[in-house]
Amino acid sequence: MKKVILDTSFLITLTDKAREHHDTACRYWEHFIEHNIAMYIPTIVVSEYHIKGPIPNYVYNQCILAPFNLDDAQAAAELGP
Numbered sequence: 001m002k003k004v005i006l007d008t009s010f011l012i013t014l015t016d017k018a019r020e021h022h023d024t025a026c027r028y029w030e031h032f033i034e035h036n037i038a039m040y041i042p043t044i045v046v047s048e049y050h051i052k053g054p055i056p057n058y059v060y061n062q063c064i065l066a067p068f069n070l071d072d073a074q075a076a077a078e079l080g081p
Contacts, residue, residue: 003038006063008048011041015056033062042068 014025032039041055041063049055 001036001038003040004032005040005042005066006045008045011045011049011055011059012052015059039063040066042066042072044068044073 010025010028013019013021014029016022019025031037039062041059043065045068046055046065
C-alpha cells in the first residue's frame with residue numbers, strides 16, 4: 001500500500017479556501033482517497049496546525065495519526081541535506 005505523510009503547509013492549504021493552491025491541495029486529497037493511499041499526520045503537525053485552530057474532523061476521519069517523539073525527530077534530521 002502506498003503511503004504519504006501530510007505536513008502542516010498541506011493541511012493549512014487544504015482547509016483554507018483563501019490559500020493560493022487550495023484547489024491543488026483538494027485534488028491531491030481526492031487522489032489519495034480514490035487510490036487508497038494511506039495518509040499519515042505526525043503528531044507534531046497536529047500541534048503546529050492547532051495554533052490556527054483544530055484540524056477538521058473530515059481530515060482525522062481519513063488519516064492515521066503518527067507519533068513523533070525524540071527518536072523520530074532524530075531520524076528525520078538524519079534524512080536532511
